[in-house]
Amino acid sequence: xxxxxxxxxxxxxxxxxxxxxxxxxxxxxxxxxxxxxxxxxxxxxxxxxxxxxxxxxxxxxxxxxxxxxxxxxxxxxxxxxxxxxxxxxxxxxxxxxxxxxxxxxxxxxxxxxxxxxxxxxxxxxxxxxxxxxxxxxxxxxxxxxxxxxxxxxxxxxxxxxxxxxxxxxxxxxxxxxxxxxxxxxxxxxxxxxxxxxxxxxxxxxxxxxxxxxxxxxxxxxxxxxxxxxxxxxxxxxxxxxxxxxxxxxxxxxxxxxxxxxxxxxxxxxxxxxxxxxxxxxxxxxxxxxxxxxxxxxxxxxxxxxxxxxxxxxxxxxxxxxxxxxxxxxxxxxxxxxxxxxxxxxxxxxxxxxxxxxxxxxxxxxxxxxxxxxxxxxxxxxxxxxxxxxxxxxxxxxxxxxxxxxxx
Numbered sequence: 001x002x003x004x005x006x007x008x009x010x011x012x013x014x015x016x017x018x019x020x021x022x023x024x025x026x027x028x029x030x031x032x033x034x035x036x037x038x039x040x041x042x043x044x045x046x047x048x049x050x051x052x053x054x055x056x057x058x059x060x061x062x063x064x065x066x067x068x069x070x071x072x073x074x075x076x077x078x079x080x081x082x083x084x085x086x087x088x089x090x091x092x093x094x095x096x097x098x099x100x101x102x103x104x105x106x107x108x109x110x111x112x113x114x115x116x117x118x119x120x121x122x123x124x125x126x127x128x129x130x131x132x133x134x135x136x137x138x139x140x141x142x143x144x145x146x147x148x149x150x151x152x153x154x155x156x157x158x159x160x161x162x163x164x165x166x167x168x169x170x171x172x173x174x175x176x177x178x179x180x181x182x183x184x185x186x187x188x189x190x191x192x193x194x195x196x197x198x199x200x201x202x203x204x205x206x207x208x209x210x211x212x213x214x215x216x217x218x219x220x221x222x223x224x225x226x227x228x229x230x231x232x233x234x235x236x237x238x239x240x241x242x243x244x245x246x247x248x249x250x251x252x253x254x255x256x257x258x259x260x261x262x263x264x265x266x267x268x269x270x271x272x273x274x275x276x277x278x279x280x281x282x283x284x285x286x287x288x289x290x291x292x293x294x295x296x297x298x299x300x301x302x303x304x305x306x307x308x309x310x311x312x313x314x315x316x317x318x319x320x321x322x323x324x325x326x327x328x329x330x331x332x333x334x335x336x337x338x339x340x341x342x343x344x345x346x347x348x349x350x351x352x353x354x355x356x357x358x359x360x361x362x363x364x365x366x367x368x369x370x371x372x373x374x375x376x377x378x379x380x381x382x383x384x385x386x387x388x389x390x391x392x393x394x395x396x397x398x399x400x401x402x403x404x405x406x407x
Contacts, residue, residue, distance in 0.1 A: 006036045008319050009091065009104035011081045011256065013042035013065055014050065015305040016288025016312035017110035018378065022391035023316030024108075025072040029388060033324065038316075040069060040076040041093055041102065051305055052372055053135040054169040054341070056176050062132060063378060071384040072391075077102070081111070084259045086281065106283050106319040109270070110312060111254035113289035113303055117247060122227035126160070126247040129169060138246060145243060146181055151230070153241025155185045158232050160224055161248035162191035162198075164340055167207060169246060171343030174215045188240065190219045201355030203340065203348040210345040251303050253290045260284060265292045267303070274330035276315035277322070285319050287311035295333040299353055305376050306337065310395050317393040329393050339368045 010020045017040060024038045047063040055061075069076050079095035090101045115130035117123050129135040145154055155177060159170045170189045177185035189196060189211065196218045197207035211218065219234075226233040233239045253268035260278055261270045269292040271279045276291065278284045288308035293301040301307040314331040321328045338350045347364035350357055359367060375396070379386035 006105040006323060007103065008036065008038050008106045008108065008316070008323065009102060010038065010040045010108040010110060010316070011042075011091065012110035012112055012254075012288070012290075013040050013044075013047050013076070014110065014112040014288060015308035015376070016112070016290075016315070017042065017108070018047050018068065019309050019312030019391060020108045020110050020285075020287055020316035020319070021069060021074045022072055022378070022387055023313040023393060024320050025074050025316075026388040026391040027317045027320040027393075029073075031320070031324065031326070033320075036105075036320065036323065038074045039102070040065070040074060041079055041081050041091070042076065043078070043080045045078055047378070048132050049372075049376065050131070051376070053129040053132065054165060054172055056139065056172065058132060058135060058139070060373075067382050068378045068387065071382055072387045073384075081256060084109075084256060086260070086284070089283070104283075106323050107285065108276075108312075108315050108319055109256060109260060109278070109284065109286040109290055110288050110308075110315070111256050111290055112308075113251040113253050113267075114255075115247065116250045116252050118249065120224050120227060123247070125227045125229050126245045128247045129165065130251075138244075141244065142176065142180060148243065151241075151243070153230065154243055155181055155183050156188065156240070156242040157186070157244040157246065158188045158190060158240060158242050159246045159248055160190045160232075161250065162189050162193060162196045162218075162220070163248065163250065164338075166191070166246075166248035167197060167211070168341045168343075169248060170216045171211065171214055171341065171345065175344050185215075186217065187215065188217045188219055188242075190222055190224065190234075192221065192223050194221050196220060197340075199355075200338070200340070200348070201350055202357035203338075203350050203355060203360070206348050206357060206360050207340065207342065210342040210348075214343060214345055251289065257286070257290050260286070265300075267292075274332070275318045275322075275328045276311060276331065277318070283322070285315040285322075287315035293331065295331065297332075299336070302336075307333070309376065310393075313391055314393050316391070331393075331395070333395050335397070339364070339371055341365070341368050341372075 049061040079093040083092035127138040223235045289303040318328040346361035347368040349359040349364040
């Protein structure tokens with residue numbers, strides 16, 4: 001008897017997309033359904049550990065897709081998804097070989113988020129670290145500053161946006177710049193909010209003190225009016241000479257979300273239920289930065305790998321179950337932890353949605369490094385059994401300080 005070939009199509013290979021694929025592959029292996037194909041579409045041939053783009057050395061932040069997907073029996077197509085046809089269940093994909101129309105039986109949208117670049121005059125002069133390529137361009141630029149003619153502001157870097165990404169980058173920069181020059185360096189962190197790290201609860205004073213110890217200046221309650229190649233101008237008319245402005249001003253869901261549903265939140269994310277199904281769109285799931293989920297029945301998911309990875313695992317698992325008529329699993333996450341790297345000073349760790357400070361300094365740094373350099377990577381062995389085991393639809397806890405200190 002001939003079996004009909006079915007396909008679960010996953011758009012994106014970031015944290016949510018990669019783990020959606022492995023989650024689907026795991027469940028198919030569990031139920032023994034080899035006639036169902038899992039296919040990933042991604043513009044690049046690697047999975048990027050995006051949350052490490054603030055670091056100087058990015059060599060270990062790219063994971064080749066064949067290394068992870070091939071052993072798990074997941075197919076992948078390099079290309080950019082442009083158009084989703086819900087009625088025909090097809091996606092138009094621009095590949096190096098031309099346009100392809102890829103069909104699906106179940107779809108998982110996991111294309112992530114993009115940096116918001118507002119209509120600020122001269123914004124094209126600003127760098128960013130939203131992608132591996134962008135972070136690499138910033139690194140090349142910084143390394144070449146010493147070859148430029150001496151000028152005011154040559155060794156001044158302005159980071160716009162004092163969210164987690166902006167704070168992490170600003171914390172790294174003083175030491176990074178001092179390795180490049182013997183001249184005085186200056187790092188200025190700019191934000192419209194009245195205080196740096198204002199949303200970090202009990203960790204806020206610690207963050208402010210750490211930045212001061214690192215020599216990072218704060219310019220708060222300020223917006224940007226214009227960026228030029230040699231200066232930045234603020235809304236009050238003041239001007240600061242600089243050759244380097246880095247924009248870290250917030251994220252928005254990938255625009256493909258607009259093609260799924262008119263019902264989206266203020267960040268452009270589609271709403272999903274506890275099974276990661278897009279509300280009102282049969283056969284379509286979403287996970288990660290492109291999806292808004294109520295993970296504990298009250299709080300909305302955050303654009304982070306902490307939420308993207310389990311959302312992906314459950315989306316992939318449930319896409320298989322939905323296709324095969326099996327019971328699905330609801331995702332619930334009752335805890336929430338924030339880890340913020342503060343460069344040579346250390347880090348801070350908070351717990352709960354009110355962000356209670358739970359660790360700081362070297363202790364928090366050990367936790368952060370365990371997460372950033374071990375926990376969020378797919379198994380380094382590349383073995384099929386290890387990959388599928390890691391994709392189990394469960395919620396992993398953050399390694400607490402007792403583990404970090406070896407007790």
